[in-house]
Structure formats: structure tokens, C-alpha cells
Amino acid sequence: MATYKKGILGVFSGKVGTVVGSSWKGISYMKSLPKASSKAPTALQIDQRLKFALISSFLKPIKSITNIGYGSVTGNVTPANAVASYHLNNAIVGSSPNFQIDYPMVMFSRGELPGPSVPVMSAAPGGGLSFSWVDNASANLAQSNDKAIVLVFHVPTREFVHSDAAERSTGSLEMSLPTHFIDGTVHAWMAFFDANGKQVSTSVYLGEETIT
Structure with missing residues (x-):
């Protein structure tokens, strides 16, 4: 090149x-343009393709979020390449061909902004989730109006929903989920983005819940 x-x-x-x-x-x-190869792919190449397809499918619905979340990468690496590389190397478990996403290792953003302090998630009656955290707006770079970005993944349907309805200083968020999420397992993550979307915190995994 x-x-x-x-x-x-x-x-x-x-x-x-x-x-x-x-x-x-x-x-x-x-x-x-790359030249087409007549050689049969090796087992390692097949596994890599399976992993890449899994990661691409998982991340595609949240591309607009990860483009901001990985926007502070340096050099000539795009946010799309940076997020794919991280997850390929860190967020896949299982044996071929049954690879799976390692949810606690998923990170939709990586940055220097202070992250959530003592974040807690719990299921709320009626098919929702409650989130709380300690206001740490006095921490370096943090601002009271940083947006709390909460991302929820529904395992049975492989759907994402997210909310940016709260700020760092608010300390809590109630999130209603689609009715078809009830009785299903969800995983959730949280991060802060500044008001301009230029600075982000590294997202944290909040855990797993069954929606009731």
C-alpha cells in the first residue's frame, strides 16, 4: 500500500x-486488489473467519456508538478496525466452530474520561432495569453533564437497546425495555461520553439479569 x-x-x-x-x-x-488464492483455507484461517463474522454481526447494530467510543484511537487505525481488533483478541470464547461472545470482556468505548463509580444494575418490576452510580464529577476531566451511556443486549433475540437519558451528576437511571425482552437474559455495559462526544470513558460491564 x-x-x-x-x-x-x-x-x-x-x-x-x-x-x-x-x-x-x-x-x-x-x-x-488482492489476488484470488486457489489454496484451500487452513483450519486457522477458517477459525479466524468464523470469529470475524461473529464479531462483525455482534458489533454492527452499535456501530454509531463504537465509532464515538473508539474515536480517540491514534495513528492510521479507524474506529471500526480498532473495535474489531480488540474484540477479536479479547472477547471470544469457545472452541471451533462454536465460538461465543465473552460478554464481560466487551468494551464499546475506550478512553481517558473517568468512568462510572460504583455502578449497580438491578432488574425492575414490569420489564425494566435500574442503574445507579456515585457522582464523581470532581474527578480529573469529568464533568457533571457527561452523558451516561447504558447499553443492553438481549441474548435470545440478539438485540441492543441503549439510553443516554441521564448525566453523570444524576446518579441513577430507570430504563424500560421492549416487552419481548421479558423472561430473557440481558447483559449491560455503561460508560460516560462528554457533551461533545470527544472524550469518553472506558465502558464497564454491569452484569447479567433476567428480565421479569
Whole structure:
């Protein structure tokens, strides 16, 4: 792969013949299309493809959140590549071909903003969840109006729901869930994003609950 300022016809994006042009953070790239291989994939390659498909499917519904949550990565790594790389290396358990997501290791954001202090989750009557935390707005970089981002994953339907209806200083959040979540298992995570979406905390796993 090469970088360039001006191609023969100037900067371009997309495929032209056997060359692909793209850009990231103001740097233009040009690379050739990969050659098709006639070799059968190895067991390791098959496993890697299975893992990548699992992670891609899991993360796709929350792409808009992880794009912010991993937006502070440095260098020439996109948020999409950074979040995929982390989860491929840290958030998969099981044996081939039955790989599974390791929910406690999932992180939808990674950053320097102070995270939730003493976060607690509990099931609420009527198909909801209650969340509480200690206001730590006096911590370095933290602000009272940082948004509390709560992410909930419903295992049976593989659906995500999220809320940003509370701020750091609020200290609590009541979250109503879709009725079809009742009797199902959910996993939840929480982080803080600043008001501008520029600074984020590293998300924390809140645990597992059965919705009643």
C-alpha cells in the first residue's frame, strides 16, 4: 500500500481497474486488489473467519456508538478496525466452530474520561432495569453533564437497546425495555461520553439479569 498527494488524475476514492483509492485522516492511500488464492483455507484461517463474522454481526447494530467510543484511537487505525481488533483478541470464547461472545470482556468505548463509580444494575418490576452510580464529577476531566451511556443486549433475540437519558451528576437511571425482552437474559455495559462526544470513558460491564 502506498500514500500519495496527487495521482495521475488527482486523488480518487474507490476501485479503478486493479487499484483501490481511499483516504483516512487526510492521508490518501492507493493499493492493488488482492489476488484470488486457489489454496484451500487452513483450519486457522477458517477459525479466524468464523470469529470475524461473529464479531462483525455482534458489533454492527452499535456501530454509531463504537465509532464515538473508539474515536480517540491514534495513528492510521479507524474506529471500526480498532473495535474489531480488540474484540477479536479479547472477547471470544469457545472452541471451533462454536465460538461465543465473552460478554464481560466487551468494551464499546475506550478512553481517558473517568468512568462510572460504583455502578449497580438491578432488574425492575414490569420489564425494566435500574442503574445507579456515585457522582464523581470532581474527578480529573469529568464533568457533571457527561452523558451516561447504558447499553443492553438481549441474548435470545440478539438485540441492543441503549439510553443516554441521564448525566453523570444524576446518579441513577430507570430504563424500560421492549416487552419481548421479558423472561430473557440481558447483559449491560455503561460508560460516560462528554457533551461533545470527544472524550469518553472506558465502558464497564454491569452484569447479567433476567428480565421479569
